[in-house]
Amino acid sequence: MADTGCAVVAHDPQGCACSKSPNVDFKFAFQPIVDVKAGKTFAMKRLCAG
């Protein structure tokens, strides 16, 4: 996750969230899941970082 600029990572019981710094609005990190056959994004995964 270092390359995403995510400085602070929270592990919560049902998922994860990222914030660039405390006390600011959360910014979510996503990673695409791609469909190679269709040549498009199948899903966006909200990332568990760390």
Next chain:
Amino acid sequence: MLSQINDDNMHAFDRKCRIGAVKAASRLFREDTGLLSLNTMPNSVYDPQTCLLTTIAAAEAVDFPINRIMFEMTEHEAIEDLDHFTKIVSSYKEMGFITAIDDFGAGSSGLTLFASVMPDIVKLDARLCAGIHKSRVQKVVVSNIVEMCDKLNIRVIAEGVEECAEVTTLMELGISLFQGYHFAKPAFDAVIGEANIPWDSVRC
């Protein structure tokens, strides 16, 4: 902010994060077919209707259909209490969410889980995908998982794919859905999108 999270407010925090993710996802897709994938832990859910009310409300508020929200659950959760796990996953499905077993192949309950839960999607554990082009054993294992999933109409996603040779091998085994650094690294919603995936260079 994160230092203020404790056992008492953790679930509220998670709920808020999930709502934020749904809102962010509604801006991410150029096409209206992409899914938003979120982790969830069924063992911490006792009443899915109540637990997911705010998520459903958030999805409705931004016109993001709940049948485009995919909940990923790990095998480890099922090991703790398979009956409860199965019940919660069934509830999710009945409510219209997409269900996925994450890290499939990493735990010990795989086939039992399969028979009990019947998820919409299986995500192969990254360790089954890493270096698969060099391992006959991994190829045989993945090939059989893919065949089993095909017969049950379950889609398979290969996780942690970083090399072209892995993609080629996994495609030969019948997989077309991929997650991994080879295709795209994680990024914040403001900068990510289909336009950022260099389709020409990621094809192997």
